[in-house]
Structures are given as structure tokens and as C-alpha cells.
Amino acid sequence: MTQPQRSIDELRAEVDAINRDLLTLLSRRGEVVAQIGRAKSLEGRPQHYDPAREEQQLREMEGLNPGPFSAGAVKAIFKEIFKASLDLEETNDKKQLLVSRKVKPDDTTLDIDGVRIGAGAPPIIVAGPCSIESEEQMEVTARFLASKGVKILRGGAYKPRTSPYGFQGMGVDGLIIGGRAARENGMLFVTEVMDTRDVEVVAEHADILQVGARNMHNFALLREVGRSRRPVLLKRGLSATIEEWLYAAEYILSEGNPEVILCERGIRTFEKWTRNTLDLSAVALAKQETHLPVIVDVTHAAGRRDLLIPLAKAALAVGADGIHVEVHPSPATALSDNEQQLDFAGYERFIGALDSVLKVPATV
Numbered sequence: 001m002t003q004p005q006r007s008i009d010e011l012r013a014e015v016d017a018i019n020r021d022l023l024t025l026l027s028r029r030g031e032v033v034a035q036i037g038r039a040k041s042l043e044g045r046p047q048h049y050d051p052a053r054e055e056q057q058l059r060e061m062e063g064l065n066p067g068p069f070s071a072g073a074v075k076a077i078f079k080e081i082f083k084a085s086l087d088l089e090e091t092n093d094k095k096q097l098l099v100s101r102k103v104k105p106d107d108t109t110l111d112i113d114g115v116r117i118g119a120g121a122p123p124i125i126v127a128g129p130c131s132i133e134s135e136e137q138m139e140v141t142a143r144f145l146a147s148k149g150v151k152i153l154r155g156g157a158y159k160p161r162t163s164p165y166g167f168q169g170m171g172v173d174g175l176i177i178g179g180r181a182a183r184e185n186g187m188l189f190v191t192e193v194m195d196t197r198d199v200e201v202v203a204e205h206a207d208i209l210q211v212g213a214r215n216m217h218n219f220a221l222l223r224e225v226g227r228s229r230r231p232v233l234l235k236r237g238l239s240a241t242i243e244e245w246l247y248a249a250e251y252i253l254s255e256g257n258p259e260v261i262l263c264e265r266g267i268r269t270f271e272k273w274t275r276n277t278l279d280l281s282a283v284a285l286a287k288q289e290t291h292l293p294v295i296v297d298v299t300h301a302a303g304r305r306d307l308l309i310p311l312a313k314a315a316l317a318v319g320a321d322g323i324h325v326e327v328h329p330s331p332a333t334a335l336s337d338n339e340q341q342l343d344f345a346g347y348e349r350f351i352g353a354l355d356s357v358l359k360v361p362a363t364v
């Protein structure tokens with residue numbers, strides 16, 4: 001018995017009706033998947049992707065497949081559905097992030113004792129030596145930088161050194177010296193805190209707490225600075241993805257501290273001619289995805305003085321809200337990082353070269 005031939009229009013009308021049914025089913029599936037996603041987040045599962053579960057469904061569909069589609073075609077269709085479902089779970093999850101523009105579309109511009117950082121404010125310069133070494137070193141540096149209009153003085157009192165035998169920093173004495181040098185010159189003081197036990201004492205002396213690249217994954221520390229009343233400068237980890245960096249910021253915000261400055265400082269790649277590779281796309285992406293100010297540490301990104309000017313220009317061109325640069329009265333005799341710090345004449349050349357770009361308020 002041959003079936004009476006139906007017209008293409010009739011057949012297409014049937015396909016249209018099936019499409020509508022498929023869409024209803026797919027949407028229902030999407031709703032259920034979104035619920036699974038929320039349940040996973042609540043359980044604190046590190047990832048939504050579950051290959052074993054996908055595999056199990058593919059095997060079941062293969063067994064049930066009545067044709068006419070081949071096993072391969074059915075598999076491909078379901079894989080596409082799993083991919084879209086996973087995207088749905090993950091975007092729903094991201095929507096909740098406090099760092100995200102989805103939660104706060106407007107830029108966060110910090111105002112720390114009258115020093116503004118972020119969109120709408122002119123790019124900020126954070127400068128100072130790698131390590132605090134003496135009272136004189138900090139006083140001379142602060143006086144020089146203040147005379148050049150720098151508003152934020154940096155200097156490490158606790159140093160995360162690769163070798164445990166390297167200079168570890170002056171500790172509390174360094175904090176006192178750095179805080180005083182900044183105050184006496186009308187500047188803010190930013191310094192790194194490495195240990196949850198030191199957050200309180202560092203917050204007593206510093207206006208901004210820095211979480212360094214090596215501690216970006218130190219979740220206890222992130223939570224602790226999140227509970228402090230000081231703004232936090234959060235460096236990106238050496239090998240951290242952009243997502244991991246933003247999640248690190250989320251730790252701080254989720255503890256109730258909304259004042260975070262993100263700092264890209266170069267990542268580890270196969271390249272050997274620079275110490276790290278400056279990831280400019282991370283700067284542009286962080287500006288796009290989050291509402292937080294983003295600055296670039298050109299000193300660590302390059303690890304060499306001759307690239308500081310072009311890298312700083314490039315950073316500002318992609319929308320960075322400021323530049324972090326190390327300056328030391330005598331880099332050759334510095335106790336750490338002497339290959340990459342600028343001396344005062346070097347800083348004058350550096351800032352002179354950036355003059356025209358620094359006056360323009362940062363725009364996204």
C-alpha cells in the first residue's frame with residue numbers, strides 16, 4: 001500500500017508543528033537543567049560539566065534510537081543540547097556574581113580619602129619600591145613621587161620571595177615606615193598582606209591592602225581582607241585564568257567589602273625574553289565583565305625597564321584605570337627586584353612619556 005502523496009506545503013506544516021513541540025520540550029528541559037545548575041551551586045560543586053552523566057544519556061539514546069537518524073547524528077544532536085544546557089547553567093551562575101556588571105551595571109569608582117580610582121577619574125599611578133628597606137629610602141622616595149603628583153605610595157613589608165633565604169621584608173617596622181612616609185607626603189599607602197594573621201596590623205598602617213599574585217588563590221586570606229574595612233588591590237595570579245581572578249575578587253566582595261581594584265601583572269607563558277607576558281585582553285575583559293577598577297603592574301609584567309613605557313601606553317589604551325610601577329632611589333643596591341625598578345630619573349622619563357595619555361580620564 002503506497003501512502004497518498006502529501007504536498008510539500010502539507011509536510012512542511014507538519015514539520016512546523018513538530019518544531020513547536022520540540023521547542024516546548026527543549027524549553028522544559030532547559031528549565032529543569034537550570035534547576036540542576038542551581039542545586040549544584042548550592043552544593044558548592046566546583047564545576048557544572050559532568051561528562052559521565054552526558055555519556056550515560058548518550059548511551060541510553062543510542063539504545064532507544066528508532067531511526068531514521070544514524071547513531072552518530074543522534075549523538076551530535078544531543079551533544080549540542082548538552083552544550084547549550086551547560087552554557088545555561090554557567091551563565092545563570094555567573095549572573096549572581098557580585099563582581100559582574102550583570103549585578104551592578106555601573107562602574108565602581110573608589111574614593112579613598114579624596115583619591116579617586118576607576119572610570120571617570122584620571123588614570124592613577126601607584127609607585128614605590130619593591131621592598132621597604134629603611135626610613136630614609138621611603139622618605140626620599142615618597143617626597144620625590146609626591147612632587148611628581150603620585151597619590152599612592154607602594155612598598156612591601158612582607159615579601160613573598162621564591163627562596164626562603166631571600167630578604168623577607170621588615171614586617172611591622174616596615175609598615176610603620178611606609179605608612180608614615182605616605183602620610184607625611186599627603187599620599188595613600190598600599191602594601192601587601194600575605195597572612196590572615198597580619199590583616200589587622202597591615203590595615204592599621206595601610207590605606208589599601210594588596211593581595212599579591214602568589215596569594216590570589218589563598219581563599220582564607222581573600223575572605224579575611226573581605227572582612228576588613230580597607231580597599232583591596234588584588235593582583236592576578238601567575239597562572240590564573242581570568243575567571244579564577246574574578247572569582248578571587250568575588251571572595252572579597254562576598255564578605256562585604258565592595259572596594260576591590262583588580263591588577264593585571266602578567267602571566268606565565270613559554271616566553272623567556274620577558275619575565276611574564278602582559279595579558280591586555282584580560283584588562284579589556286575585566287573592564288567589560290566587571291564594574292571594578294582595573295590597573296596594570298607594568299614592572300612585573302615585563303620584568304625589564306625598556307618595555308615599561310610602551311606597555312603602560314598599551315594598558316591605558318585598552319582601558320586600564322591606572323599603572324603600577326616600581327621606583328627605587330638606587331635600584332642597583334635594592335634588596336629585591338633590582339633588574340626592574342626605575343630610579344628617579346627613569347621615573348621622570350617614564351611619566352614624561354605618558355604625559356599626554358595620563359591626562360585623559362579613563363573611559364571603557
Ligand SMILES: C=C(O[C@@H]1C=C(C(=O)O)C=C[C@H]1O)C(=O)O
Nearest residue numbers: 033036048049050053054082085
Ligand atoms: C544538567 C546537568 O549538567 C550538565 C548538562 C547535562 C545535560 O544537559 O543533560 C548533563 C551533564 C552536565 O554536563 C547534569 O549534570 O545533570
